[in-house]
Amino acid sequence: MDNINLDLDFLNIKKFFLGANTPFGFISYFDKPDKFDKHKQDWYRFLIKGGPGTGKSMLMKSIVNKLKDSSIDLEVIYCSSDPSSLDGVMINDKKNPKKILILDATAPHVLEPVFPGAFEKTISICDCWCDKTLNKNKEKITELFEENSFYQKQAVNLLLSSYGLLKNNFDIINKYLDKNILDQYINNIINKELNLLEKQNKLNNNTKGFEEKRFLSAVSTGDIIFYQNTIDIISKKTYVISDQYGAVSNYLLSKIKNKLLDSNIDIITCYCCAFGGEKIDHILVPSLEVAFVTSNKYHDYNNYNNIFKLINQGDFLKNINTSLESQLNFNQESIKDILKSATTFIKEAKIIHDKLEKIYSSAVNFNLVDQKTKETLELIEYIF
16 A cells, blocks of 8 residues: 555655564564675665664655656665655666665664775764753653564564464465466466566576565554555566465465576565565566566555456365365454554554654754765765
């Protein structure tokens, strides 16, 4: 649901999450920038340090608003616990293989520079606040941080409860997969409809494609957020797999992923946070303008004008006995209730976080934050 708490100016910009609450705690894809080891010379990272409400997100939004009408390709990374706040910005030069990342480098995705100065710059918002003001409120700040952590942990506990039921359904369906028919279908997509073998021959080298990891949906504040519009920006040819349990889509997408990478085609793989990042939900292929998307009640892809082919999970399943069908239905209803409770806890955590932001905001000189924003923009222009 792209219209939840989002800046209207960002509607036509690709949106992702790089971190999310999962059954196994917070999982982050912040720790290693995409292709950093492969193309160090083409990268630059800004790592922002500061407290809640001190202007980290405001700095990034200012940069996006400055650059969004240029020829530069942008991605915005939202905070899964606060979908009105940015956690990062990715800036791509369409003419040259250059990429700049601006990332919130504070908990729960703490980052430190690897090559400071050469490839990275730390932006410290801590220089912009009054330590005496924050010290005066230290007891309240400590209390609110602990309370926020408590509610986040309860959400994770509920996600762990739902994971057992999700995995139960996944394993049942997986047992009844007709993999022979599914393999034939996958080979047809690869060899005929996407012409990947022809693409591979044209490349004529032995290098593999690169996988960028993202979340395209997350259990968030009172709801599950799904950035459907990101798919439509990237893809002109979208395969939609209607799959309520994930076993069919994960099998298909895992095969597609391996073939794309073996064909030296870069992909964006979007994993399922409710499965702890173990299951693939979507694969986006920007260079081919193709997407493979799992659609279900939690992330319902409904842009019917952009669907190239609709794939139904039932076409690849053997008959399931009545008792197991009853178990599947019972699990689905329970999962829905548990996930709803998890979003309620995350919403409560955000309310507490908002109180923290007010305390920190009162201690910040935002004129200094504006100056850091200006300096960051000047360095971005210099790099490009």
